[in-house]
Amino acid sequence: MFQEITLFLVCGLGSLGQHCVMALKKFGVRVIAIEQTIPKTWDFPEFPQQLEELIIGDCRQIEILERARLQKCRSVLIVTSDEEVNAQTALTVREINSQIRLVVRSGQENLNQLLNQQLGNFFADEPTQLTAAAFALAGLGDETIGFFTLNNHRLQVVKHLVKSDDPWFYRSDKLHELNNKKRHILAHFSEPSLNFQGFNQWEANTQLKPGDTLIYVELVEEFFQGLSSSLSKSRKQRHQWKDKLKKFINRFKLELWQLGSFSLLRQVRTVILVCTILVLLLLIIGTFLFNSYYPETTLLSGFYATVILLLGGYADLFGDFQPVSSMPPWLQFFALSLTIIGTVFVGVLYAALTEALLSAKFQLLRTRPPIPQKDHLVIVGLGKVGQRVASYLNEIKQPQVAITFNPDFDRTILPNIPLIIGNLKESLTQAHLSTAKSIIITTDNEMLNLEIALMTRLINPDSRLVIGAYRKGLSERLTLLLKNTQVISSYSVPNQDAAFDGSNAISRISGCNLALARSLMKSFPKTLPMPFYQHQAQYLLRELSKFLIKAELIDLFDH
Known part of the structure; x- marks a missing residue:
């Protein structure tokens, strides 16, 4: 049991990773680290001696994480300089250990929230933004030593020096009387003994005296909730009217923004x-x-x-x-x-x-069809792959809407398909994602694909999700975490296209049934059962070579 609660794993030994290790060592815990290459210099000369074990390898690989005794670690800190590597490592870690605490270096707020909801027991932030809390605490004064959020309630930890004119000194004789629904005493020590002995080590019947020091946790936002609940009916109606007016103004601003974005x-x-x-x-x-x-x-x-x-x-x-x-x-x-x-x-x-x-x-002459309300397909990303997918779906008369984040997208492309151009959140809302039957993600940014996939599962958990992956790793992990999800990797897309185009070429040139041609393409290597004239066979070879399909001629008289 001791091993399970005192072993930590740090992935990435840059400056941030080294400081994390040194901070953990102050708590007397053991630390294992993973780094691809040993740094030439350390920020701390004694750093190598602080590690339980240093493993050289890629932290995204399962065997490296298992070698680092991930199952026995209490937490893993993923702090490499590559956010994509960090996200992929987090997914791999959660695949191995469903309970371990994940601390990830990432500055993408929306993606961090989505990963937190999906993975659980997860925290992510950008190191440069962590100092914001320190500035806030410094601005609040010497008494507030920390604050945090718990179940949508804001709480603060306060260190208070009791004075002779303090209202508490007159309201309460005993220490336990200070506890109420909003405040709980954590520690108490008198002036002669200023050493902190730990939480909840104070005596309930201790008499409060000037010069004593209290450390307590306090709920700071219930006051505002109580205030809102005590408002009179007329004031509530006035607030509702103001909210409606605010929504109208925001809607008007959105319309003006959309009008201003027209080319x-x-x-x-x-x-x-x-x-x-x-x-x-x-x-x-x-x-x-x-x-x-x-x-x-x-x-x-x-x-x-x-x-x-x-x-x-x-x-x-x-x-x-x-x-x-x-x-x-x-x-x-x-x-x-x-x-x-x-x-x-x-x-x-x-x-x-x-x-x-x-x-x-062209924009003034033609208007696009309206966005479907339900049971439609949403295509996110209109690169070459996205445009081709949209064309296929349009040919078979499938209701769909396409989304692109490129403001300079040529609006003359795919004129018969509803098109949304804008930012991620607004575009998904306009596309009626909550009632769509399938979402196809084809952007070439894997981090963006991950973010869209997680947002999709949050908005529409039952929809079919198809993700394009351009290399093994990050997106493929989603199939293990998200149900009803299919990942199509870039190395498999050409094979699928080749089978489709190759079967069409065989059927067109040989005159055979299209179903037979497709069956032959699925069972390579295969000999075509029908004979060809020499020039006809050579023409078929040239057509198949365009689709990267290797074929050769067989002389019937030699067999």
């Missing part, structure tokens, strides 16, 4: 903004200049004159060849500048609008 506006909004600001500035300057130089005119007349000049009407005001003696040359030059600037910016605005309209002509 037509995105291309011209900068030009329109610059033009508007400059025209307004020139209107103000011109109006005040003409009004100040000609006192008999009004501001409205000066405004109209400036507008005429900005629209190219210089000849309407100064069209005669006779010099305008009543106007100084600089003001006449300013009037000419207004006409030139106005003409230039109107031309630029027309050019930008024309270019945007030409680039968006």
